[in-house]
Amino acid sequence: MARATAEVDLEAIRLNCALLDSKAGTATLCAVVKANGYGHGMLEVARAAQEGGASWLAVAAGSEALELRHAGIGGRILVMGVVGREEVEELVSASCDLVAWSDDLVEWALRAETRARLHVKFDTGMGRLGTRSLPNAVRLALRVEDSDGVELIGVTTHFATADAADPSFMREQNAKFTEFVEQVRGFAPEVIAHAANSAATLGFPESHHDMVRCGIGIYGLDPFGADPAVHGLIPALGLKSWLGTVKETAAGESVGYGQTFIAETPTVIGTVPIGYADGVRRLLGGGADALVGGRRVPIVGNVSMDNITLDLGQGATDSVGSEVILLGSDGENRLLVEDWARAAQTINYEIATGLGGRTSFEYRGKA
Structure with missing residues (x-):
């Protein structure tokens, strides 16, 4: 997998x-x-x-x-x-x-x-x-x-x-x-x-x-760094992963290097096997979201080389193996490369060209 x-x-x-x-x-x-x-x-x-x-x-x-x-x-x-x-x-x-x-x-x-x-x-x-x-x-x-x-x-x-x-x-x-x-x-x-x-x-x-x-x-991707839909452009890139672990986290417990995230209330943390070695910028921790089960959840803690962590919320019932959308859409929810660029204080060009590492690529719509 x-x-x-x-x-x-x-x-x-x-x-x-x-x-x-x-x-x-x-x-x-x-x-x-x-x-x-x-x-x-x-x-x-x-x-x-x-x-x-x-x-x-x-x-x-x-x-x-x-x-x-x-x-x-x-x-x-x-x-x-x-x-x-x-x-x-x-x-x-x-x-x-x-x-x-x-x-x-x-x-x-x-x-x-x-x-x-x-x-x-x-x-x-x-x-x-x-x-x-x-x-x-x-x-x-x-x-x-x-x-x-x-x-x-x-x-x-x-x-x-x-x-x-x-x-x-x-x-x-x-x-x-x-x-x-x-x-x-x-x-x-x-x-x-x-x-x-x-x-x-x-x-x-x-x-x-x-x-x-x-x-x-x-x-x-929008050359002006905004929403590509304004110009009728259709994002070609999606990025998905899955929940590798799901664990209860008590109030006061920290997640990730440097303890940049400390749970204020009991919650559920999901770990996703993708990190900055794969092109997920470190600044996205605390600045970007993912989609799990059709809802937006925040990326919390520092992005690691191999993993990111999501705050799934108190009482979340998501299980190991559940799909995680990092770029793309689910219903009315959209996550754009431009969203990552703003959170990482860079441009969409750098985000797109930086993806890779251990990520596999699949192509849809071949002629």
């Missing part, structure tokens, strides 16, 4: 992709499946995303792109992150598109036996990857366009504040990017311009350009 089971609804992935594709208007949908599909399972998510309307897939690492290819996944794959010189030949041979922001990567691509497909990145304000200089970004794009051994496919940037309440910086970034696109189209009119993430796709149509790159949204 699995200690805990993550249930991934692939039909939800398909529906979320279809929704985001419709929100993108005339722009193409690129589904971001990096980091093991944001913790949901990269290969399964990639197939479902393509079935839901994604024309492109995007990853951060070369190894992720090759894993997709080795699994027989076709279509366009964009490697958005840093790649090593030794990776370029294999990635180009596997028909993967690469993002370039330096002459070094262009040089490496020119040495490949197959013609490389490149996207030039202009850093409009994220401050990580890409060249900050507009003239240099245009120069690099022109070099790629004029070189026989490589092909200029796209130009790109990344927004730093698409999910922020104040859109001013994002508007500045988009204006800079638009200027870059216009200059490049002077010599490469067919270039694909792409910048928007999930938040920008949902809230900033001016940023859609020719393609949108949606990550968090395709998993039914």
Whole structure:
């Protein structure tokens, strides 16, 4: 029996992709499946995303792109992150598109036996990857366009504040990017311009350009950290476990490391075999709930490496083996990844990508 089971609804992935594709208007949908599909399972998510309307897939690492290819996944794959010189030949041979922001990567691509497909990145304000200089970004794009051994496919940037309440910086970034696109189209009119993430796709149509790159949204997670249902998104991830022990606890008795929970009245404590080694953040103790028998019960005490403890309430009759829903719904009760993120003082991205450990994964809705 699995200690805990993550249930991934692939039909939800398909529906979320279809929704985001419709929100993108005339722009193409690129589904971001990096980091093991944001913790949901990269290969399964990639197939479902393509079935839901994604024309492109995007990853951060070369190894992720090759894993997709080795699994027989076709279509366009964009490697958005840093790649090593030794990776370029294999990635180009596997028909993967690469993002370039330096002459070094262009040089490496020119040495490949197959013609490389490149996207030039202009850093409009994220401050990580890409060249900050507009003239240099245009120069690099022109070099790629004029070189026989490589092909200029796209130009790109990344927004730093698409999910922020104040859109001013994002508007500045988009204006800079638009200027870059216009200059490049002077010599490469067919270039694909792409910048928007999930938040920008949902809230900033001016940023859609020719393609949108949606990550968090395709998993039914809210890019703004609120309720995904507001945008019509369907959470794809559920997490279940079971009661490993149930014991009476007297008033004044403590539970867990550090005695952070001391029962004020007699109650029943249930121990669940999942802990921070499996991705349950330590701050969830005293800050989040679980569902047992259709009712919400609090996680109490510090989360341990291997276990969490629930206050089932005085007189509770739940038994060992009873189902515990940690993420998901039962009737009108819902427990969202966003709830965990707020309790753990982090973001839903970190919660989703951090799940795993000894958790087994099951997939529903396979085509």
